[in-house]
Amino acid sequence: MSLSDLIPSLRTSLPPQRLCTEIWPASTRHTGHGAITIGGVDLADLAEQYGTPAYVIDEGEVREHCREYGAAFGKGNVVYAAKALTSRAVLRWVQEEGLGLSVYSEGQLSVAAAVGFPAERIILHGDAKTPADLQAALDYGVGRVVIESASEVTRLAAIATRKQRVLIRVLPPHDNVFDGVAGIPAPCDADRFGVAAPSEAFDDLVKRIVAQPKLELVGLDCYVGSQISRFGGYERAIQRLVQVAGHLARTKGILVREINIGGGHAAPAVDGESPFAVAAFAGRARAVLGLACERQGVPEPELVVTPGRAVVARAGVALYRVVAVRREPEGTQLVAIDGGLSDNPRPALYGARYTAVLLGRAGDGPAVSSTIVGRHDEAGDVLARSVPLPADLRPGDLLAAPGAGAYHLPLASNYNLVGRPPLIAVRDGVARVVVRRETIDDVLCRDVA
Numbered sequence: 171m172s173l174s175d176l177i178p179s180l181r182t183s184l185p186p187q188r189l190c191t192e193i194w195p196a197s198t199r200h201t202g203h204g205a206i207t208i209g210g211v212d213l214a215d216l217a218e219q220y221g222t223p224a225y226v227i228d229e230g231e232v233r234e235h236c237r238e239y240g241a242a243f244g245k246g247n248v249v250y251a252a253k254a255l256t257s258r259a260v261l262r263w264v265q266e267e268g269l270g271l272s273v274y275s276e277g278q279l280s281v282a283a284a285v286g287f288p289a290e291r292i293i294l295h296g297d298a299k300t301p302a303d304l305q306a307a308l309d310y311g312v313g314r315v316v317i318e319s320a321s322e323v324t325r326l327a328a329i330a331t332r333k334q335r336v337l338i339r340v341l342p343p344h345d346n347v348f349d350g351v352a353g354i355p356a357p358c359d360a361d362r363f364g365v366a367a368p369s370e371a372f373d374d375l376v377k378r379i380v381a382q383p384k385l386e387l388v389g390l391d392c393y394v395g396s397q398i399s400r401f402g403g404y405e406r407a408i409q410r411l412v413q414v415a416g417h418l419a420r421t422k423g424i425l426v427r428e429i430n431i432g433g434g435h436a437a438p439a440v441d442g443e444s445p446f447a448v449a450a451f452a453g454r455a456r457a458v459l460g461l462a463c464e465r466q467g468v469p470e471p472e473l474v475v476t477p478g479r480a481v482v483a484r485a486g487v488a489l490y491r492v493v494a495v496r497r498e499p500e501g502t503q504l505v506a507i508d509g510g511l512s513d514n515p516r517p518a519l520y521g522a523r524y525t526a527v528l529l530g531r532a533g534d535g536p537a538v539s540s541t542i543v544g545r546h547d548e549a550g551d552v553l554a555r556s557v558p559l560p561a562d563l564r565p566g567d568l569l570a571a572p573g574a575g576a577y578h579l580p581l582a583s584n585y586n587l588v589g590r591p592p593l594i595a596v597r598d599g600v601a602r603v604v605v606r607r608e609t610i611d612d613v614l615c616r617d618v619a
Contacts, residue, residue: 190441193572195228195485204531209596214530217568220592222491223509227575229597231485236267242452243475249293251433251478252278254576258285259595259604272476276306283310297363305329316391318364323378330384337389339364340414342407363393368417389428390414399436401451405458407431416466430474437483439573440523446480479576486575492567502539510544511551512585514578518550525557529568533560546586587613
């Protein structure tokens with residue numbers, strides 16, 4: 171037995187892990203010896219109390235991003251995209267901060283209804299809305315429905331019992347720049363989302379809407395892309411939408427009152443990535459809008475944005491426990507965790523990048539380049555690559571992965587019949603479960619035969 175075994179303080183330890191401030195919640199504190207707190211709550215304690223895998227969401231961080239967007243665009247012009255993360259608690263925070271809500275299904279609308287989200291602040295999006303989605307939206311009295319096809323006009327008009335305001339989703343310019351994560355999306359993929367305009371198909375869609383006494387065309391909508399860090403694509407989208415607004419004013423006598431340029435704003439998940447500059451973007455967008463409207467000779471419409479990931483991604487941290495560690499001949503290590511594809515399929519689907527740090531203790535010795543893999547026996551079940559983790563990493567250790575607030579829980583599945591993780595909200599030193607862990611009984615109760 172060595173002296174360092176008898177006196178652990180004599181061991182050569184790794185320096186404190188440097189936590190990139192752009193990818194962790196602003197409330198994150200690294201208190202030494204591997205301890206990390208968020209919202210005043212120790213993450214290792216949460217892992218011990220609630221188990222792993224688990225998602226932690228910083229309520230204060232979510233609210234701060236809501237306020238940032240509200241200050242830049244005006245609260246009434248910011249609509250949170252519920253598909254990034256939907257739970258009653260999260261929608262309640264969004265509601266209390268004065269933002270609107272974009273829903274994509276009857277299910278998301280039901281969560282909004284459960285917290286009493288004001289109907290007039292809700293927009294129904296979706297490129298393949300079912301009759302049930304449309305009926306639920308009309309029953310609740312949502313403020314806007316975004317139309318993407320002629321068949322939607324027919325279905326919506328057939329069930330509308332009062333005047334329903336609608337927007338038309340317009341394709342972005344084909345020369346737009348999609349500079350997001352690989353696979354989100356390629357320009358050709360974006361052709362799914364809307365109708366080309368100006369065009370005969372667009373004019374026909376407008377004609378169908380105007381012919382319906384229960385439908386009122388109030389604006390235009392556009393999907394630019396996802397994980398976009400530069401402004402150029404949005405500026406071209408604004409110019410296109412205003413061009414279409416000018417076309418409507420000249421040919422149909424219709425004044426466009428609002429344009430929604432969507433979301434897709436980049437949220438960093440690894441060191442070196444930068445957050446979306448919200449205030450600067452708002453200023454540029456308004457300037458482009460004003461100039462474009464002046465050129466087209468139309469009044470300035472309201473400028474609406476629909477952020478999702480940019481509101482919640484940085485607020486979330488995923489907690490995992492190490493199950494196995496294998497040292498590779500080249501000096502790297504393979505780290506298997508108790509989560510993976512079932513709780514975060516984004517690396518497999520989109521090539522999304524993540525990182526992680528050791529939690530709950532300080533590592534000894536040098537950092538080693540590590541590949542973190544999941545439990546699902548799939549070649550694509552890789553959470554992160556080239557992550558510097560301690561060489562003495564061992565089964566039972568905890569890992570914390572930042573940037574986990576968006577599209578983790580919504581995309582989680584029961585693959586291999588693994589239950590979905592809980593969502594634990596933290597604020598001012600208090601933790602509470604807002605979405606409980608899915609149990610084996612939950613999984614079995616649907617298997618009725």
